[in-house]
Amino acid sequence: MAEVEAVVAPGETIAELDVTRAWLIDPASGREGPGEIVVEEGRVGAVTWLDGTEADGIAPDGVIVAPGFVDLHAHFREPGFEQAETIATGSAAAAHGGFTTVCLMPNTRPAIDEAAVLVAVGQAAAASGSPVRVLAYGAVTHGRAGEELAALGELADAGAIGFSDDGSPVRSAGVLRNALLYAAMLDLPIVDHPEEQGLTGGAEANEGLVATVLGLKGWPAAAEAAAVARDIAVLADVVATEPRARLHLTHLSVAESIDLVRRAKAAGLPVTCDVTPHHLALTDEWIAGARRYAWQAEGVNPDPWRDRALVAGPFDTSLRVNPPLRRPADVMACLAGLRDGTVDAIATDHAPHTRVDKDVEFGLAANGISGIETALGLLLEAVAAGQVPLGRVIAALTVGPARILGSRLPAPIGLNEGAPADLMIFDAGDRWEVNETSLRSLGHNSPLLGRALPGRVLLTVAAGRVAYLDEADPDRD
Amino acid sequence: MSLTIEPAGTSAAEASLPAPRWRHRHLLDLDGLDWSEIEVLLRTAEDMRGVLARPIARVPALRGRTVTILFYEASTRTRVSFEVAAKNLSADVVNITASASSVSKGESLVDTVRTIESLGANMLVMRHATSGAPYLAAETFSGSVVNGGDGWHAHPSQGLLDLFTMRRHLGDLRGRKVAIVGDILHSRVARSNIWALTAAGAELWLCGPATLLRGFEAWAGSWRGTAGGPDGRKGFVVTSDLRAALRDADVVMTLRIQRERQAGGLLPSLREYAARFGITRERLRGARPDALVMHPGPMNEGVEIAPDVAVGSGSVISEQVRNGVAVRMAILHLLSGTLAGSTAPVEGTARG
Ligand SMILES: [Zn+2]
Numbered sequence: 055m056a057e058v059e060a061v062v063a064p065g066e067t068i069a070e071l072d073v074t075r076a077w078l079i080d081p082a083s084g085r086e087g088p089g090e091i092v093v094e095e096g097r098v099g100a101v102t103w104l105d106g107t108e109a110d111g112i113a114p115d116g117v118i119v120a121p122g123f124v125d126l127h128a129h130f131r132e133p134g135f136e137q138a139e140t141i142a143t144g145s146a147a148a149a150h151g152g153f154t155t156v157c158l159m160p161n162t163r164p165a166i167d168e169a170a171v172l173v174a175v176g177q178a179a180a181a182s183g184s185p186v187r188v189l190a191y192g193a194v195t196h197g198r199a200g201e202e203l204a205a206l207g208e209l210a211d212a213g214a215i216g217f218s219d220d221g222s223p224v225r226s227a228g229v230l231r232n233a234l235l236y237a238a239m240l241d242l243p244i245v246d247h248p249e250e251q252g253l254t255g256g257a258e259a260n261e262g263l264v265a266t267v268l269g270l271k272g273w274p275a276a277a278e279a280a281a282v283a284r285d286i287a288v289l290a291d292v293v294a295t296e297p298r299a300r301l302h303l304t305h306l307s308v309a310e311s312i313d314l315v316r317r318a319k320a321a322g323l324p325v326t327c328d329v330t331p332h333h334l335a336l337t338d339e340w341i342a343g344a345r346r347y348a349w350q351a352e353g354v355n356p357d358p359w360r361d362r363a364l365v366a367g368p369f370d371t372s373l374r375v376n377p378p379l380r381r382p383a384d385v386m387a388c389l390a391g392l393r394d395g396t397v398d399a400i401a402t403d404h405a406p407h408t409r410v411d412k413d414v415e416f417g418l419a420a421n422g423i424s425g426i427e428t429a430l431g432l433l434l435e436a437v438a439a440g441q442v443p444l445g446r447v448i449a450a451l452t453v454g455p456a457r458i459l460g461s462r463l464p465a466p467i468g469l470n471e472g473a474p475a476d477l478m479i480f481d482a483g484d485r486w487e488v489n490e491t492s493l494r495s496l497g498h499n500s501p502l503l504g505r506a507l508p509g510r511v512l513l514t515v516a517a518g519r520v521a522y523l524d525e526a527d528p529d530r531d
Numbered sequence: 532m533s534l535t536i537e538p539a540g541t542s543a544a545e546a547s548l549p550a551p552r553w554r555h556r557h558l559l560d561l562d563g564l565d566w567s568e569i570e571v572l573l574r575t576a577e578d579m580r581g582v583l584a585r586p587i588a589r590v591p592a593l594r595g596r597t598v599t600i601l602f603y604e605a606s607t608r609t610r611v612s613f614e615v616a617a618k619n620l621s622a623d624v625v626n627i628t629a630s631a632s633s634v635s636k637g638e639s640l641v642d643t644v645r646t647i648e649s650l651g652a653n654m655l656v657m658r659h660a661t662s663g664a665p666y667l668a669a670e671t672f673s674g675s676v677v678n679g680g681d682g683w684h685a686h687p688s689q690g691l692l693d694l695f696t697m698r699r700h701l702g703d704l705r706g707r708k709v710a711i712v713g714d715i716l717h718s719r720v721a722r723s724n725i726w727a728l729t730a731a732g733a734e735l736w737l738c739g740p741a742t743l744l745r746g747f748e749a750w751a752g753s754w755r756g757t758a759g760g761p762d763g764r765k766g767f768v769v770t771s772d773l774r775a776a777l778r779d780a781d782v783v784m785t786l787r788i789q790r791e792r793q794a795g796g797l798l799p800s801l802r803e804y805a806a807r808f809g810i811t812r813e814r815l816r817g818a819r820p821d822a823l824v825m826h827p828g829p830m831n832e833g834v835e836i837a838p839d840v841a842v843g844s845g846s847v848i849s850e851q852v853r854n855g856v857a858v859r860m861a862i863l864h865l866l867s868g869t870l871a872g873s874t875a876p877v878e879g880t881a882r883g
Binding site for chain 2: 367
């Protein structure tokens with residue numbers, strides 16, 4: 055049995071940690087297997103990989119140690135929407151999910167379109183007392199309105215890690231082209247939320263069988279694919295003269311988009327992408343009342359009505375998200391993209407909302423899922439179902455996003471001896487129930503409420519300090 | 532919100548009905564009903580037609596119960612039909628017309644339903660422009676919710692009254708061809724008819740301009756597969772070929788075309804719609820000579836249906852209205868058996 059012995063206090067530098075006979079995953083060195091790790095006074099003291107008989111009986115179904123996760127896409131709602139989330143509560147939720155670095159989207163109020171707002175976000179993060187690293191994007195355009203460029207250079211000087219109008223796409227191809235060029239000069243990426251809005255006005259759910267039967271306005275796959283194709287075409291045009299330009303496409307959700315990115319990468323274009331945990335497991339069938347994962351519904355022609363898969367009432371607003379939950383076939387394509395490396399990173403698009411914004415009619419409900427705490431659990435379900443190797447999931451949560459952030463990530467990823475400890479420990483064999491008490495986020499808008507997910511996080515250490523400690527079970531040794 | 536409370540009168544000539552046995556607390560859609568349950572509804576509606584034929588069409592089935600009718604969309608026909616149905620069952624009826632302004636003032640549907648409940652409502656009949664809204668109401672309301680039409684999603688009482696009307700004329704619908712022509716995409720009537728008519732075994736054709744059929748071919752295709760549809764339903768046909776849809780049809784139902792479809796870029800013009808898809812006497816010759824002509828109302832005469840067809844020999848449009856009262860009486864009566872103080876076993880979820 056693995057043993058975790060620790061002398062820790064939340065928020066403090068971790069005094070002592072001794073994990074024996076666990077499963078270590080270190081995507082930075084490409085190693086994964088039985089091992090032991092010691093942390094002293096916030097630094098990794100020793101990492102020991104076990105071989106032969108020493109390794110007997112240690113499998114990746116119990117205590118697992120991995121580098122702290124990096125979330126490329128989260129909404130902590132501060133400033134402007136503090137009833138939904140604050141930087142402090144969001145950081146606590148992140149640590150509960152195993153994340154030690156988060157990248158916040160700038161669709162706050164005011165938007166992060168000038169340096170002063172970015173500075174205020176940094177101050178709120180420092181004041182929160184959480185060791186979770188809070189990084190942020192600046193807006194691409196002033197007020198995210200899609201017209202004039204935001205203060206890109208000043209934002210870069212203040213530490214912005216890239217630019218995004220997330221919540222909306224960069225509206226015009228012309229603005230995108232200039233933004234890619236200007237951001238390249240600053241050595242920063244443009245992160246686009248791909249959506250051709252001419253096809254998504256009033257959209258409520260993925261265009262397909264479920265939306266047709268439920269009478270919901272469809273959000274067609276073509277709206278994402280058209281935007282991805284536009285973005286890639288503009289990128290190709292820009293890199294012809296400016297090779298430093300970089301485009302990151304966030305929360306891809308349909309098979310066509312994954313395919314377009316796969317081909318663009320094969321053509322050598324500097325494009326990267328991420329997918330959310332919910333788009334890697336859940337489907338639009340959940341809106342009809344099904345509760346099966348995509349791989350359980352996979353088939354030529356899944357139909358939750360015919361398949362007698364409806365076990366809950368329809369129109370649960372916690373499932374309203376943009377881009378919407380897609381068909382099982384799209385989820386399978388996203389999983390394939392994750393396996394073959396087309397998908398660089400898994401990003402949560404953590405989007406907490408208040409009850410007021412969600413306890414309304416489906417078509418009036420705010421878009422978004424509070425997902426930073428349930429990311430690991432959903433992904434472990436995919437792993438358990440044989441859809442993707444555990445090592446690949448951990449890589450897409452650590453080195454994948456780290457490569458996209460490059461030098462803007464303050465510390466290297468990895469279980470590195472001598473370095474400040476930045477790691478998370480979870481028990482893959484222990485389930486925890488998602489409910490209003492267990493969630494640290496103020497946003498309880500999760501379709502997984504009431505469900506037991508695998509992978510209880512035991513400890514998260516960010517920059518040598520304790521970010522999360524599972525107090526439910528102090529008797530780990 | 533404006534409130535009108537109209538107490539129900541009582542009559543010495545009332546006759547009682549047998550206590551209903553029904554397991555669903557709400558009627559939100561027809562997708563959760565199996566054929567035997569639909570038959571119970573139709574038989575009960577037949578009983579209610581008997582009640583309506585009496586000199587004093589009133590029974591005490593809902594005496595002491597309050598039925599609140601909450602409509603977020605203008606509708607005279609359905610609202611009055613439910614109101615008459617509830618009064619015929621001796622219920623107290625509360626009518627609430629929630630204007631767009633009460634929504635914009637920020638009173639949420641959940642708040643409104645709580646208010647209605649505290650005012651003593653036992654049953655809530657609801658019409659809303661957003662698909663799924665009655666499910667939200669059903670989560671909050673402790674009594675029964677009847678969906679009087681939600682967005683594009685469902686209009687179960689209309690689907691049942693259409694089925695009831697067809698069965699009165701044609702008997703068993705197995706093998707009978709029913710053509711529904713019009714704006715299928717935005718129609719809750721079409722969706723509820725799909726569930727009702729495929730359960731009845733009818734040969735269903737949906738017809739309209741391609742822009743107003745989008746998605747339905749995939750739905751039909753799903754049920755045409757080897758596994759069929761839910762509960763052994765057969766698929767249905769989706770086409771823009773009006774001639775094929777009407778050929779030898781036993782029933783031709785047209786749906787209202789709204790002017791917004793032109794503004795929304797889905798149709799060049801209502802004139803062009805009328806020219807290509809309007810049901811005229813000439814086109815109706817392709818159907819069976821005794822074909823029923825139906826329309827859920829309100830009609831745009833001269834657009835989706837020619838005036839002489841609307842009042843022609845096969846038209847059962849005004850009978851639909853009369854049957855609507857009987858069917859809604861049946862719905863309210865059956866659901867009332869699930870209310871507190873009643874003895875029937877109940878399924879409590881929004882699916883039930
Ligand atoms: Zn987005």
